[in-house]
Amino acid sequence: MTIAAKSAQAIGSRPELDVEAVRAEFPILHQTVHGKPLVYLDNAATSQKPRFVLDAISEYYEKENANIHRGVHYLSERATADYEKVREKVQRFLNAARSSEIIFVRGTTEGINLVAQSFGRANVAAGDEVLITAMEHHSNIVPWQMLCQEKGAKLRVAPINDRGELLLDEYEKLLGPRTKIAAITHVSNALGSVNPVKRMIEMAHRRNIPALVDGAQAVPHMTVDVQDLDADFYAFSGHKMYGPTGIGVLYGKTALLEAMPPYQGGGDMISSVTFEKTTYNKLPYKFEAGTPDIAGVIGLGAALDYVADVGMDAIAAHEHDLLAYATESVSAIPGVRIIGTAAEKAGVLSFMVGDIHPHDVGTILDQEGIAIRTGHHCSQPVMERFCIPATARASFAIYNTREDIDALVRGIKIVREVLG
Amino acid sequence: MAELRDLYQEVILEHSKAPRNFKKLDSANHHAEGFNPLCGDRFTVYLDLEGGKVKDIAFQGSGCAISKASASMMTQSVKGKTIAEAERLFEHFHKFVTTQEHADSDTEQLGKLAVFSGVAEFPARVKCATLAWHTLQAALEGKQQSVSTE
Numbered sequence: 001m002t003i004a005a006k007s008a009q010a011i012g013s014r015p016e017l018d019v020e021a022v023r024a025e026f027p028i029l030h031q032t033v034h035g036k037p038l039v040y041l042d043n044a045a046t047s048q049k050p051r052f053v054l055d056a057i058s059e060y061y062e063k064e065n066a067n068i069h070r071g072v073h074y075l076s077e078r079a080t081a082d083y084e085k086v087r088e089k090v091q092r093f094l095n096a097a098r099s100s101e102i103i104f105v106r107g108t109t110e111g112i113n114l115v116a117q118s119f120g121r122a123n124v125a126a127g128d129e130v131l132i133t134a135m136e137h138h139s140n141i142v143p144w145q146m147l148c149q150e151k152g153a154k155l156r157v158a159p160i161n162d163r164g165e166l167l168l169d170e171y172e173k174l175l176g177p178r179t180k181i182a183a184i185t186h187v188s189n190a191l192g193s194v195n196p197v198k199r200m201i202e203m204a205h206r207r208n209i210p211a212l213v214d215g216a217q218a219v220p221h222m223t224v225d226v227q228d229l230d231a232d233f234y235a236f237s238g239h240k241m242y243g244p245t246g247i248g249v250l251y252g253k254t255a256l257l258e259a260m261p262p263y264q265g266g267g268d269m270i271s272s273v274t275f276e277k278t279t280y281n282k283l284p285y286k287f288e289a290g291t292p293d294i295a296g297v298i299g300l301g302a303a304l305d306y307v308a309d310v311g312m313d314a315i316a317a318h319e320h321d322l323l324a325y326a327t328e329s330v331s332a333i334p335g336v337r338i339i340g341t342a343a344e345k346a347g348v349l350s351f352m353v354g355d356i357h358p359h360d361v362g363t364i365l366d367q368e369g370i371a372i373r374t375g376h377h378c379s380q381p382v383m384e385r386f387c388i389p390a391t392a393r394a395s396f397a398i399y400n401t402r403e404d405i406d407a408l409v410r411g412i413k414i415v416r417e418v419l420g
Numbered sequence: 421m422a423e424l425r426d427l428y429q430e431v432i433l434e435h436s437k438a439p440r441n442f443k444k445l446d447s448a449n450h451h452a453e454g455f456n457p458l459c460g461d462r463f464t465v466y467l468d469l470e471g472g473k474v475k476d477i478a479f480q481g482s483g484c485a486i487s488k489a490s491a492s493m494m495t496q497s498v499k500g501k502t503i504a505e506a507e508r509l510f511e512h513f514h515k516f517v518t519t520q521e522h523a524d525s526d527t528e529q530l531g532k533l534a535v536f537s538g539v540a541e542f543p544a545r546v547k548c549a550t551l552a553w554h555t556l557q558a559a560l561e562g563k564q565q566s567v568s569t570e
Contacts, residue, residue, distance in 0.1 A: 357484035359459045360428075363542060367424055376460045389460035389482050418428055419485060 017310065017318045023399045025050040036369030039407045044189050044217060044348050044395035045373050046239045049303075053242060056302035057295050067291055069268055083294055086301035087284070090249050093304050094234060095225040100283040101257065103250045104292050108216040109139040111235030111250035112183070114287065115212055116143035118260040119233075120181065126152035129178045131209075133158045133166055133195070134385055135188040138378040140214045144183055153180075160385065164191035164340035172203050179204075182211045186218035190379040190391065191340030192323075192348030194218075198229050205230065210256060216240055220397070221319055221346040223312045226251050238296065242397075243303030247296030250287070257283050264289040315398050319347055322396045326405045330394075333412050335420075339391050350377075350391040353412055356419045358392040364418055365392075368411040426538030427545070428485065435489035440496055445478040454481075454555030454567045456547055461487045465555040474498050474506055477556075484548050490536065491552030497533055503560055509533075510553045516540075517549045 023029055026048045031038050040048060060082070066075035068083050084099075091099040105111045120143075124130065130144045134157050141155075148155045156179070158171035175182065182204040187194050201211040210232035218224060220241035226234050233256070237248040252260075262269055262280055266289035271279045280286045307315065326349050331338050335354040353361050362374035373393045376383045383389060394408055445451075445466035453464045461483030468476035477495045482488075498506040512529050516522065517539040527534045539549045558567040 357459075357461075357482075357488075359461070359484035359545075359548065360486070363427070363545060364424060375458060380460070383460060389462070418424055419433065 017314050017398060019401050026399050027051060029399060033369040034367050039370040039404045041394040041404060041408060042371045042373050043397035047220060047242050047397050049242055050306055052306050053299050053302040057244060057299045060295050060298040068294055079294060083297050086297045089301050089304045094251055095227050096251055097227060098254060101251055101254055103284045103287045104297055105248050105250050106246055107237040107248035108214055108235045111248055112140055112214060113143045114250055114263045115233050116147045118263045120147040122261055124151050124153045124180045127178060128153040128180045129156050129176060131156045131158060131174050131179050131182045133184050134160045135191060135193060135382055136185050137189050140183050140185055163342050164193045165342045166195055171200060175204055175207050175209055179209050182209055184211065185214040187346045189217045190350055190377040190382045192345040193340060193342035194344040194346050201230050222316055232256055238300040238303060241303055242306055244296050244299035247293050247300045262286050266290040310398060318398060319396050322400055323349065325402055326394060329405055329409050333409060336412065339386055348393060348395045350393045352388060352391060353415055356415060358390045360419055361392045361415050364415045365411040368414060370408055370411045423541055427542055429535045431535045432489040433485060435492040436485035439488055439492035441478040443478050444480055445476060447476060450559045450562055452555050452558035452567060454551050456551050457568055461551055463491055463552055463555055465552060465559045467559045473502050474500065479552060486545050486548040487551045490549045493533055494552050494556060510557060513553060514550055517546055
């Protein structure tokens with residue numbers, strides 16, 4: 001058990017984080033940038049990794065590296081067992097009914113592409129529709145656009161209001177007789193809005209439309225139960241929740257996955273191959289062609305253990321406090337405007353400093369050792385909706401403190417001094 | 421702070437707030453669009469070319485302080501120049517914002533544009549300083565599709 005988790009447990013009923021203990025577990029945080037202590041507020045892009053995860057990856061390479069699902073030797077058997085153990089961990093993490101519904105992919109993007117290319121190409125025809133929302137990341141727009149272009153289908157977009165909340169009535173109206181799938185984000189990466197995905201899925205299901213949820217920005221901040229949500233597909237990335245880059249998960253319901261053709265062909269996804277015919281492997285291997293990122297999976301497993309140890313309730317409470325504090329202190333700075341003021345938000349504070357371009361804000365904050373994201377956050381349609389080219393975005397993780405936010409506020413004041 | 425002041429010199433801030441030749445040019449016979457997909461900066465450069473010279477130039481669009489000031493000052497420095505002179509100036513400018521050591525002769529050749537000397541310390545901002553210039557080059561070459569800094 002990690003130090004932070006122990007202290008979280010000791011506190012009892014209301015989970016609280018010992019943030020200093022947490023920070024001690026993340027080696028990268030203890031450095032200076034341009035002579036200032038690093039303040040890392042770009043967690044929605046990627047989170048940092050605790051020692052526990054880093055050790056798990058190097059230990060795997062030092063002690064048990066071998067290819068999986070094919071060797072009869074000791075190392076291969078150990079690597080295979082550990083790899084499959086992580087699948088079960090992910091199953092528990094998402095509360096999936098079966099571990100065979102967990103497919104390892106490179107990240108959320110690949111998960112969505114898998115569904116668009118496999119389920120989509122088999123089920124979407126000319127004149128059909130795919131429904132997304134106006135707050136999607138490019139990764140939940142472009143794969144569907146490509147599919148629609150190929151098939152002569154239509155991409156429909158459910159609108160959002162000025163606070164960055166989905167217009168649920170409009171979304172429901174757009175679920176039509178030709179809609180073949182609804183692909184919706186759980187949490188907006190650019191605005192922080194939390195969508196009512198359970199209701200959205202229910203609305204889709206009433207019309208027998210399956211729903212895919214982009215969970216990249218949700219899983220680091222809240223408990224996700226795919227059976228409770230009744231999601232047909234749910235995709236997320238490891239690297240935004242303290243795991244390594246290059247590994248992610250696609251959850252899919254067994255019946256859907258079984259009916260879908262393979263996404264990629266190769267080793268491991270077959271049960272027999274002749275030049276005349278190939279019989280595909282069973283789930284989940286049918287969708288895992290080639291040698292996977294085994295070390296990545298091991299690292300993801302460690303990240304899930306880490307999060308479970310600290311406790312998702314403690315994480316959510318801590319981040320909720322940070323977001324509330326940041327919203328209050330940043331919006332109190334004269335001339336600052338928050339972009340995305342939904343009633344339900346998680347982890348993200350997007351803002352504009354007067355009419356100063358976010359890129360200039362980012363450069364000046366960087367000189368103060370503060371890392372934020374500036375730009376369109378791979379959500380250009382969201383920027384167009386708010387008639388801005390870009391935003392500055394601070395995003396939070398378990399190791400952030402109120403002091404980090406105070407540093408951000410001081411930094412924004414310097415931005416106004418230099419460029420005001 | 422000192423480095424920041426080098427980057428955001430008064431002249432640059434002033435141009436970013438009140439850009440010169442910031443309009444659509446009705447007499448334009450060449451134009452091109454430039455786009456920085458990383459940060460969403462987008463400019464259109466309009467050219468009125470006559471007898472191998474830049475008779476008039478203007479730009480429109482949105483971007484950060486560096487890209488906007490650079491576009492504004494670029495229009496001032498290439499107006500009246502021949503196409504070959506404008507292209508040579510871009511070469512000098514590009515070299516200037518990507519190298520940290522500047523010889524006096526470089527600074528002289530660039531004139532007012534030498535205020536962008538601080539950009540070299542901020543590699544992430546070189547694209548901002550050169551976006552308008554890349555767009556100018558595309559307009560000079562008569563390219564129809566938009567240019568991108570990526």
